[in-house]
Amino acid sequence: MTITAAKVQQRQFYLFVCSHSFLIGLFPFFLPVYLYKQGLGMSEISFFIAASAVSFSTGMYAWDLVKSRLSPRALLALCYLLELVMVTSVIYAGPKIPEQHSLAYLIAGCYGLYQCFFWTTQRALFIQRSSSTNTGDRYGNFQIFVVVALKIGVFIGGFLLEHENIQLLFIISLLSILLGFSVVMKIPGQLEWPFLQWPAVSLRKVVTFKDAYRSKAVFALDGFFLFIESFFWLLSLFLILKQSFMQLGLMIIAITVMLSVVFLVLKSRIDKMPEQLIYAISVVGYGISWILRGNLDAQLSLFSQFIYLCLIAFLTALFRLAFNKRFYDLAVHYPKTPYILMKSYYSQTALILFFGILGWIFINQQTIESLNLGYWLAAALTPLYFIYRTRKKSEVGSRESGVGSRESGVG
Numbered sequence: 001m002t003i004t005a006a007k008v009q010q011r012q013f014y015l016f017v018c019s020h021s022f023l024i025g026l027f028p029f030f031l032p033v034y035l036y037k038q039g040l041g042m043s044e045i046s047f048f049i050a051a052s053a054v055s056f057s058t059g060m061y062a063w064d065l066v067k068s069r070l071s072p073r074a075l076l077a078l079c080y081l082l083e084l085v086m087v088t089s090v091i092y093a094g095p096k097i098p099e100q101h102s103l104a105y106l107i108a109g110c111y112g113l114y115q116c117f118f119w120t121t122q123r124a125l126f127i128q129r130s131s132s133t134n135t136g137d138r139y140g141n142f143q144i145f146v147v148v149a150l151k152i153g154v155f156i157g158g159f160l161l162e163h164e165n166i167q168l169l170f171i172i173s174l175l176s177i178l179l180g181f182s183v184v185m186k187i188p189g190q191l192e193w194p195f196l197q198w199p200a201v202s203l204r205k206v207v208t209f210k211d212a213y214r215s216k217a218v219f220a221l222d223g224f225f226l227f228i229e230s231f232f233w234l235l236s237l238f239l240i241l242k243q244s245f246m247q248l249g250l251m252i253i254a255i256t257v258m259l260s261v262v263f264l265v266l267k268s269r270i271d272k273m274p275e276q277l278i279y280a281i282s283v284v285g286y287g288i289s290w291i292l293r294g295n296l297d298a299q300l301s302l303f304s305q306f307i308y309l310c311l312i313a314f315l316t317a318l319f320r321l322a323f324n325k326r327f328y329d330l331a332v333h334y335p336k337t338p339y340i341l342m343k344s345y346y347s348q349t350a351l352i353l354f355f356g357i358l359g360w361i362f363i364n365q366q367t368i369e370s371l372n373l374g375y376w377l378a379a380a381l382t383p384l385y386f387i388y389r390t391r392k393k394s395e396v397g398s399r400e401s402g403v404g405s406r407e408s409g410v411g
Helices: 003-025 030-035 042-066 072-096 101-128 135-162 166-185 203-208 215-240 245-266 275-294 302-331 338-360 367-387 393-400
Strands: none
Touching: 003 030, 003 101, 003 166, 030 042, 030 072, 030 101, 030 135, 030 215, 030 245, 030 275, 042 101, 042 203, 042 215, 042 367, 072 101, 072 166, 072 302, 101 302, 101 338, 135 166, 135 245, 203 338, 203 393, 215 245, 215 302, 215 338, 245 302, 275 302, 275 367, 302 338, 338 367
16 A cells, blocks of 8 residues: 555544534433433443343344445445434434433434444544554544544533534534535545455354463453443442532543543553563552442532542553454454454443343332442453453564464354
8 A cells, every 4th residue: 555545544534433423422422421311320321231242133134234335434324324324313202211221212213323333433443554563643533633633523412412402403403414424535545454255254253263262251341341331330430520510521521531542642652661560550540440439429519529520531541552452463463353343342241231231220220239240240350351362572673574364264
């Protein structure tokens, strides 16, 4: 690939991801809070997560089938279209949820399908642009762009939701989708995306998938944690901040600004640090963050809450940076077995089981009680991340010298 072509792909990648991050900030970011405000309890929100995982899994099969039949531009267009469908489902079904809670599962279906196509396409594009020596730096760069776009969306979305201006939120989302699509599509040149030629993953390959890094168990574990982070924790913040969308958005933005400095420092250094040591420290810190969440006191002053939340956010961000570096380091060495697809299949299956069970457990519990139970469960499960192995130096050397390593044929 020429330097010019690489720059074109990089520009398209960042525009695609940033436009979707802005759209996610406008509303999908606030979805767990919106569902709670519409009268759903923790049991129903847990079932919502399980239902979205069913839709995501179905979408994975569809994505795998259509990816090789679509041009790069058509696949990006489909991602934008599914975003529009998801937002439309919220606009028309959301206000009716208080009278008919089952409508939430219509939104769950659209949400899971959109999440599948966007995140799977994004991860495939990221892997294509990375190597084992720069995944930490590239992920840090990627996160900075994503965070800026996301928080702009969060500010606008929080303001509009605070004033219950859902129709204007829909109009802005629609215009943003059209603008994002048109800008990405206007980038010149015929792009070549090798991942579009990945062979389809059969059910047999998913079931028999196994490697030397214990990836299968970690994939299942991580699905649970991602939704505890995105749904449960956001709802806790909302309750602490007196159920104000605007205060929630501003608090998230303030924390993000504080953490941006950390990302700027860490992103270029993490690839040069002792990987196992950094990973171990991040896992311990991640476990501490869940204990802190379970002990968060709503009676603290706003300043004390901010410091407390910054610490939790830092420990979480450090873990995600270290974990994703390990994940992408392995993913770039699975050219014949789409590692990211395996992660999604196992993560989503675990989500169905985890949150289906939690939905039944939470039926007769209060919101705060359910949230804290989820955090203590997360704290207890965090040490399992230690089972995730990294590649050995001998494997790295053999790979770089042109000798196929054993993971290239796994699956």
